[in-house]
Amino acid sequence: MLHSTGPLLSIDVGERTTVETDITEVQERYIGGRGVATRLAHERVPFDADPLGPENRAVFTTGPMQASQMSFTGRTNCTALSPLTDGLLSSNAGGFVSRHLAATGYGAIELAGASDDLVIVHVRDDGVEFEAVPDLAGATVSETTGYLEDERDISSDRTAVIGPAGENEVRFASIMTTEERAFGRGGLGAVLGAKNVKAVTFGGDSAPGLEISATANEIHREAATEDHIMKEQGTVAVMDLANEMDGLPSYYFSERSFAGVEGINGAAVAEKKYKKGTCSACAFACKLPTRDEARGVETEGPEFEVAMAFGSNSGVDDIVDVMESNRLCDEYGLDAISAGNTIAAYLAAEDEFGNRELIWDLVDKIAQRDGVGDTLAEGIGRIHEDLGVGNWSVKNMDFAAHEGRLLHGQALSYAVANRGADHMYATFYSVEYPLVEEAEAMEPAGFEGKADRLVERENLMALNDSGVVCKFSRDFMTPERYELLFDADFEELLAAGARTVTLERHFNNRRGIDGDDDRLPYEDELPGLDDAIDSYYELRGWNDDGTVPESALPA
Structure with a gap:
């Protein structure tokens, strides 16, 4: 391998x-x-x-x-x-x-x-x-x-x-x-x-040598030539679809569609994009260098999660306002998703949705831990009671943009993910919108077959994160290509991913995190969720309380 x-x-x-x-x-x-x-x-x-x-x-x-x-x-x-x-x-x-x-x-x-x-x-x-x-x-x-x-x-x-x-x-x-x-x-x-x-x-000059399959050249060529909407709009390309499906979190998760979506959607971002952006050695170039010359705002993005957090979830319908929030977070070194969602919680408490000046002031106050920013810097899971708002987090990680009340497999993923309510742990949303080939797609509603699929996707994402291969390669990477690139059977590679997930869970168990933390704020709206969680534990070989038995610990 x-x-x-x-x-x-x-x-x-x-x-x-x-x-x-x-x-x-x-x-x-x-x-x-x-x-x-x-x-x-x-x-x-x-x-x-x-x-x-x-x-x-x-x-x-x-x-x-x-x-x-x-x-x-x-x-x-x-x-x-x-x-x-x-x-x-x-x-x-x-x-x-x-x-x-x-x-x-x-x-x-x-x-x-x-x-x-x-x-x-x-x-x-x-x-x-x-x-x-x-x-x-x-x-x-x-x-x-x-x-x-x-x-x-x-x-x-x-x-x-x-x-x-x-x-x-x-x-x-x-x-x-x-x-x-x-x-x-x-x-x-x-x-x-x-x-x-x-x-x-x-x-330095000590990078290891590597002989790699010709498959790498094929992937590189396809990435360069593929006509893909992400090259123009990044991940925010999915915003209109989410909104049409009643799955765009808005006004601190109290609504699921946003009337001002055209002001912050993929087309709005593409209008502000002024050059190509990419990562090292990547020909896909899906990044979003954006600029508004009239207001002097320049940043990279926003991507979908940030356009939700600082846009629809905060009641803001102007992409330049969201760009400025994104820019400030980059400057101060803040996760823009959590910053936007936490500020949205404060806006909900103060009935101040859409107040862009207040939003930017709060970004600064959070970064400096100044005044109310010192409270907000703790994150939603720790402060929601102080604000008098709902706790829109799992394991203190606030929710990403892909709506679990619409996409039930994604809801299951949010519940059990070791990282909390983060969309990239399994990227289950991609099979439920769907953003994958029809043969790989699943209906958004219901949990039939989704625990099995979730285990597979978590293992695959852990493999990607170990490889390290970007998760937006999903249209280009196949089991056969993984095998050629990594010189190993695909199931063997997924097993390495499974070991990683289990070690994370075991570490967290030893810190007191278990099945009681695998909960959602809207679980009463999802009949069958508890059974799906139980099935997930069983498939993983874990105990029914979400803990890892010593016998299941990998070497």
């Missing part, structure tokens, strides 16, 4: 020490990326660790595909104990940093401990440098990348940076790379902030 290579580099940012460890056996079993990082975290992060304490570890990994030039491989994984969900969580970001991380020659790079001083950690194949940067305290993402470019000749595509939100330990702070790409969900930016690490940079 093709897998990542190179040792684990463990960096104690408090002691200023580094240790290299051979992790070949882990790589052979877990491929790379999320799988390898999950196995390492399961072994090395104490089950009772404080997510914002020095015993937490942030593990950066790539997979074997980052040594190739195949499309859909410009992504990087980061895994740590989440300040938002309180469980083990992996997030991956696009952009261009993946090849630079691979060029260090390390299969995984782990940050442990906590620094007394604000530092940047420079990781190269010839050593690690700790640079004290007290003057960057409170700096935005672009100010930090500007410093690195001007003073160290390090481009933004070699960086992982936090903004003020990470320094202030906002529970949904992001780690940003290439300025506008995010390790978004789960608050991993706060993990670096708690360690007093302002940025990590990567570089």
Whole structure:
């Protein structure tokens, strides 16, 4: 089986020490990326660790595909104990940093401990440098990348940076790379902030060699030539469909369609797109560099989730207003989905839907933990009672845009996902709209056959996150192509994904997270959900309370 290579580099940012460890056996079993990082975290992060304490570890990994030039491989994984969900969580970001991380020659790079001083950690194949940067305290993402470019000749595509939100330990702070790409969900930016690490940079000339199937060239050619709506509208292309199906969360999840959808839909975004955008080595180019010259707003995006959170869910029908919210989140280092949804909760409590000036003020206050922003920085799951609104989260992760009351398989996924109400854990929505071939599609309503399908999709997404292969490659990757690329039977590859999911669940079980947390705020509207959850546990080989028996733990 093709897998990542190179040792684990463990960096104690408090002691200023580094240790290299051979992790070949882990790589052979877990491929790379999320799988390898999950196995390492399961072994090395104490089950009772404080997510914002020095015993937490942030593990950066790539997979074997980052040594190739195949499309859909410009992504990087980061895994740590989440300040938002309180469980083990992996997030991956696009952009261009993946090849630079691979060029260090390390299969995984782990940050442990906590620094007394604000530092940047420079990781190269010839050593690690700790640079004290007290003057960057409170700096935005672009100010930090500007410093690195001007003073160290390090481009933004070699960086992982936090903004003020990470320094202030906002529970949904992001780690940003290439300025506008995010390790978004789960608050991993706060993990670096708690360690007093302002940025990590990567570089070198030690990327592993790779002989890869000619299939990679076929995929690259198809990605370049395929006429696909995502190349013009990104993920927001699905917004009109969701709205027409009564599945677009609006006004803090109180409604499921939005009268102002034309102001924030795919066509509205495409009108503001001014050039192509892509990730490293990818010919698909589905990113969205957008600009409004009249108001001087420039950003990348918004994608569908952000257009929902800061658009329909906040009662905003102007795409430029949403672009500005997106830009501010990137600058401050905030997950724009959680920031938008949390602000929508506040707007609901204050009857202020559509107040764009208030929205932007709240983004700033959250990042700085100033006034009411200090409360909102805790996330919906912790503050909904204070606001007097419903708890639209699972395991403290607020909901993505794909409406589970419409798409019942996606609802099941939200309920049981180790990461909480995040759409990318299984991407089940794609088979229910559907966005896949007819033979792969399922009816949105009901749960028949969906527990089985969910297990398959979770395993596949874990494989993609370990490979690392972008999930938007779904129209180009087939079981046969996985086998050719990874030199392994497809079922063997899915089994590696299953091991990753089970390790995540076991880690979270040891922190007290179990079936009682696999609940939805609208479960009374979904007859059959409990039976589907039970079937899911049985298929996984877990106990009926959602815990992993010791006998089911993978080696």
